[in-house]
Amino acid sequence: MTKTLDAAQLIDGEWVNSLGDAYLSVDSPVTGLQISTVPAVDASQLDRALAASESAWAEWKARSAWERSSILRRASELMTERAEEIAIRLTQEMGKPIVESRLEVAASIEQFDWYADEARRIYGRIPESRNTTLRLAVRREPVGPVAAFTPWNFPLLLAARKVAPALAAGCTMILKPASEAPGPALLMGEVLQSAGLPSGVLQIVTGKAQFISEHLLSSPIVRKLSFTGSVPVGKHLIALGAANVVNVSMELGGHAPVVIMGDVNATQIGRLCASGKFRNAGQICIAPTRFYVHESIADEFASAFAARTAELVVGDGMNDATDIGPLISDSARVRISDLVADALSHGSELLCGGKPQPGEGYFFEPTVLLDVPAHAKIMQDEPFGPVAPIVRFSTRDEAIGHANNTPFGLAAYIFTNNLDDVTVLSEQIQAGIVGVNTFAVSAASVPFSGVKHSGIGAENGTEAMDGYLVPKTIVTAHA
Numbered sequence: 179m180t181k182t183l184d185a186a187q188l189i190d191g192e193w194v195n196s197l198g199d200a201y202l203s204v205d206s207p208v209t210g211l212q213i214s215t216v217p218a219v220d221a222s223q224l225d226r227a228l229a230a231s232e233s234a235w236a237e238w239k240a241r242s243a244w245e246r247s248s249i250l251r252r253a254s255e256l257m258t259e260r261a262e263e264i265a266i267r268l269t270q271e272m273g274k275p276i277v278e279s280r281l282e283v284a285a286s287i288e289q290f291d292w293y294a295d296e297a298r299r300i301y302g303r304i305p306e307s308r309n310t311t312l313r314l315a316v317r318r319e320p321v322g323p324v325a326a327f328t329p330w331n332f333p334l335l336l337a338a339r340k341v342a343p344a345l346a347a348g349c350t351m352i353l354k355p356a357s358e359a360p361g362p363a364l365l366m367g368e369v370l371q372s373a374g375l376p377s378g379v380l381q382i383v384t385g386k387a388q389f390i391s392e393h394l395l396s397s398p399i400v401r402k403l404s405f406t407g408s409v410p411v412g413k414h415l416i417a418l419g420a421a422n423v424v425n426v427s428m429e430l431g432g433h434a435p436v437v438i439m440g441d442v443n444a445t446q447i448g449r450l451c452a453s454g455k456f457r458n459a460g461q462i463c464i465a466p467t468r469f470y471v472h473e474s475i476a477d478e479f480a481s482a483f484a485a486r487t488a489e490l491v492v493g494d495g496m497n498d499a500t501d502i503g504p505l506i507s508d509s510a511r512v513r514i515s516d517l518v519a520d521a522l523s524h525g526s527e528l529l530c531g532g533k534p535q536p537g538e539g540y541f542f543e544p545t546v547l548l549d550v551p552a553h554a555k556i557m558q559d560e561p562f563g564p565v566a567p568i569v570r571f572s573t574r575d576e577a578i579g580h581a582n583n584t585p586f587g588l589a590a591y592i593f594t595n596n597l598d599d600v601t602v603l604s605e606q607i608q609a610g611i612v613g614v615n616t617f618a619v620s621a622a623s624v625p626f627s628g629v630k631h632s633g634i635g636a637e638n639g640t641e642a643m644d645g646y647l648v649p650k651t652i653v654t655a656h657a
């Protein structure tokens with residue numbers, strides 16, 4: 179096994195390796211072979227990180243917002259200088275096309291730039307008092323040391339979305355990036371260190387997720403838990419955090435419905451939906467997932483969708499021609515195969531794809547299924563992969579019923595030219611984010627959040643700062 183990329187952990191300002199000989203392998207999803215290792219943190223190192231997080235917090239929150247802002251701004255500049263190196267590492271570790279990795283790095287740079295501004299816009303309130311001998315004031319203070327856990331599908335952006343607002347607010351953070359693709363977050367740690375971030379403000383640990391979360395969340399030092407990942411792990415962490423009544427933000431799974439009304443150009447929207455669906459091989463929490471199409475255009479839509487899908491090039495993300503990279507693991511491929519088999523056994527029609535690609539790596543053919551019944555597993559389980567079920571509907575109310583028929587409520591999409599449909603669908607579909615005639619719904623300036631089982635709290639926008647700030651009321655008597 180050749181080690182081509184090495185990584186250590188950032189604890190109290192030092193890059194440290196495993197104290198024993200415990201390492202985790204980081205494997206290429208293109209070959210299945212090891213490309214690097216990361217150390218597995220142990221209890222004494224976590225205790226060191228906790229202590230550093232607490233002492234650094236006292237110092238970091240006492241700095242002026244202008245100082246915090248200028249370090250974040252510098253980080254955005256330094257990340258820009260290292261953008262290509264980070265993008266390559268991202269593609270090597272998790273497989274997405276290099277063009278998509280470059281976009282992810284650009285979006286992460288924007289996080290540091292955006293929250294450099296937000297750091298200076300933390301406003302309290304001076305409300306009027308009924309009792310004129312009392313002065314009322316509300317300050318907003320950083321909640322405290324944060325434990326953060328992020329997944330592999332956007333291994334840099336999803337970490338940056340937590341780190342940038344937390345640091346802007348004056349919190350410290352211990353981040354545990356995804357074990358499958360820890361490299362981009364570790365490079366982000368290097369960037370922040372070079373930008374002048376004091377020791378202990380951001381620490382990055384690697385290793386066994388369950389061990390790390392149990393250890394960190396059993397400590398009274400941690401005052402906030404921020405997690406992005408699946409619903410089951412999110413529920414487990416909420417329960418762990420309850421022991422110390424930690425403040426919680428959860429960005430969990432999605433199963434985004436797409437409602438396509440009968441007044442759109444079926445061929446054009448069918449092609450657009452196929453391109454949107456298979457971005458990052460469908461491994462996106464806001465990926466368009468269930469396509470509900472008005473019966474008057476369903477056949478034309480489905481054939482355009484399948485034709486566009488057949489054009490997409492599956493391959494190594496490092497090749498410029500690649501549209502769809504591998505899945506993250508072989509087990510993800512098995513899960514997708516099972517969902518496709520289940521949908522077919524319930525009478526769905528296979529329009530294209532349907533099976534893993536032979537050869538090395540974790541590739542799966544982009545797959546389109548028509549007339550998938552509501553009781554097929556894929557209509558309830560988050561597929562998180564390159565499979566698109568298409569379903570016909572006849573009335574708008576029926577489409578709303580389908581859209582709301584899962585425990586998820588992250589993103590939803592609507593395609594129509596009718597203003598009344600936009601109003602009714604966008605208001606009645608239960609989701610934190612609604613795209614109208616677009617899939618481009620994520621921006622640093624607007625909240626990214628889910629309802630129902632999809633989450634608690636928000637990232638992006640001024641709302642992300644709310645997750646890292648708590649109000650303090652100060653009542654002052656005067657003569």
Ligand code: NAD
Nearest residue numbers: 327328329355356387388391407408411429430431432463
């Ligand atoms: P996952 O929940 O299995 O893992 C997510 C992260 O949590 C990983 O780093 C993993 O190592 C870690 N983890 C797992 N068990 C843990 C534990 N006991 N304690 C602490 N950390 C633990 O999810 P995944 O399959 O890696 O990622 C895909 C899921 O993430 C999907 O459900 C997707 O929708 C969701 N997601 C949500 C958003 C969002 O913003 N809402 C964004 C991206 C992904």
